[in-house]
Amino acid sequence: VVGPGEPVPKGGGTYRVGKPYVVAGRTYVPQEDASYRAEGLASWYGDDFHGRLTANGEVFDMASLSAAHPTLPIPSYARVTNLSNGRSLVVRINDRGPYHGNRLIDVSNKAAELLEFKHKGTARVRVEYVGRAPLEGSDDRQLMATLRTNEPAPAPSTVRIASARPFVPDMQGGGVASRAIRGDVPLPEGRPYSLGNTAVDVASVSATSEISASRSSRSNGRTLAHNTRMVSYDRDGNYASAEPRESAAPARGDDQIGNLLSARGLY
Incomplete structure (x- = not known):
């Protein structure tokens, strides 16, 4: 929804x-x-997904401090700590995934840089829920200011920088933002999973199947729309997939389970 070089809007999704x-x-x-x-394995995703909708209707910005998690509320804040170097950072959870190789979380390009595992592709991390995030979007200056080494990253509300308004809104007022919306998460175009939809759902994984965040898959000009692999759901809502094409950039060491991957988990 946002082209290369265009500014990415903040927020705009639903809780x-x-x-x-x-x-x-x-x-x-x-x-x-x-x-x-x-605790588990973290990976990262970048400009293959840049400008595309996330699971709650926001727009993914690879330069923001965001992440995808399979079960935490969206949007919310989570503390991610790289267990190999002690670097700890609070990120905004605004998407679902990853579902590949028992990975726990997918962080953005920028978050992987700050946690210093981008060049490795994956890292063993600890993930801790911090709290709900504002629907209007997160201030990346605030999140970047949470970066710590060998100590837990503080909650964004405790970080002091110049701001015209409070960063974390009051969620105790009983308004719409304070009530969890339980139900189907809006399915961005091309997602290969339903998050609770019915058995008749059929989705293209054009945006989210075998796409790697590696530079090799980006440099050859391949677009997400070229992926024609389709998925469907059985009567119990289980994910069922046709045999995928060979991935242009399979995750290192995960070849045997590559056919089960979905949107996230490649780097």
């Missing part, structure tokens, strides 16, 4: 938790869990 959904035989149960804390 969602979502229904349980199934991808590649695994059930995911979105929920707001204030005590959420998990």
